[in-house]
Amino acid sequence: TLKLGKVIGTETYRWIIFTTGKGLVDGSYYRLPAWGCYTLDGKDLEREGVAPDIYIKNTVKDRLEGKDPQLERAIAEILEMLE
Numbered sequence: 001t002l003k004l005g006k007v008i009g010t011e012t013y014r015w016i017i018f019t020t021g022k023g024l025v026d027g028s029y030y031r032l033p034a035w036g037c038y039t040l041d042g043k044d045l046e047r048e049g050v051a052p053d054i055y056i057k058n059t060v061k062d063r064l065e066g067k068d069p070q071l072e073r074a075i076a077e078i079l080e081m082l083e
Contacts, residue, residue: 008056016037
């Protein structure tokens with residue numbers, strides 16, 4: 001990583017893949033993997049997610065109550081850096 005800032009939240013999903021597709025003469029369609037996603041050091045993000053520096057999970061209850069603990073923690077981290 002470039003270490004430009006902290007990652008706050010949950011681990012990224014592991015199903016990162018980009019596909020391309022073509023239509024066939026009979027009207028059907030196919031899709032094939034076109035390319036994958038890798039970190040700068042070659043780690044395959046399809047196999048391994050990226051763990052956050054600070055793990056905070058937003059819950060359904062948070063959403064129903066209009067809360068965003070991830071955003072709140074991010075703001076707290078920025079304010080701490082500015083002190």
